[in-house]
Amino acid sequence: MHIRRAWASDCGAVSKYGFDEDLYFAQIQRLEPWAATCHFLVVPDVIQDAEATLNVFTHYARELAATPLPLAYVLQDGAEDEAFPVGAQVAFLGGSDPWRRRWGATLLARAHEEGLRTHVGRVNSAQRVQALSFTHADSCDGTYVAFRSVERGLREIGAWLDRASMPSLFSANDFRHVP
Template sequence: MISAKGELRTEGFRRYALDNGAWTAYQQGAPFDEYAFSVAVERLGERADWLVLPDIVMGGLASLDYSLKWLQRLRGMPCRMLIAVQNGMQVNDVASLLSPAVGIFVGGSTEWKEQTAHVWGSLARRRHCYLHVGRVNSARRIRICAAAGADSFDGPSVSRYAKTLPRLDRATRQADMFAAAHDGLEEAQRATADDLI
């Protein structure tokens, strides 16, 4: 995952995704940097597997409106684009927008994300679209992603704190990482691994 607010380098990766940098701006109490995102899209967007459309963290329908303006602006971009669903959004708000070319990025607060991941997973399956979950930094949240049927997830825990990798690896090691997708949300949420963040 390459952030528009970070170094615009792919390190020779064959595959990568492009994040818009809205979470970083939110954490810093800064406005979203449209210019930085535009530069990132210009340099790396065409070869990205997918990109996250600009959003407003925990911004509900205002976030969706903002994302849709960018969806129009980026029309014709050859990569998949993901709409960040945020606190307050409902399935009916985004269902008609989704397709194999436009998917879902589950954002929002940690609590909202955990409570609604299964709903977005169900919608993604019905609409045949890609599902990514952001800020997944614990074995418990990995299990929630698996139960929701997420195609991918990200989290800075391992990249920033390498000592967390063995703990996450041990907690999720199994023949098929997504075998937990057969579990219900309650089973995934009751997983015993402690949250790291």
């Protein structure tokens, strides 16, 4: 029996080696045969700079228009003042921690209202998983398992998810941002 697993791909722009455009496009070509199970492909972004990220997204989205992979726009510091770009199918919450705490839920709700799927990066604790239960986050990722054994890390993350999915007095629809 063949199991089709959902997956997503980062762009490598924030790796310790920096962004390699040739490697990025070669990776996209290798991944396209599995587009049916792809949640998103991250378009390059600029850490904590929404304006630069929007410019980079606009540039690469034109080049990626023919790819069947859904494009993720990374929300960076300052994105609260920007419209979601044409071509984005997923809003990926990046940015600095203070900015995410201030604007994250608002931007995820806005993306949800505009029909974009949502994803949150750097979710590496039970506290962050719990906080997501009050947002319109469709998915999340983190590097927690890389610092634990796979077995222990998956067991702990499973417990976080179980606690976060318990019935709650409130849901994301009960909250809205008031500037």
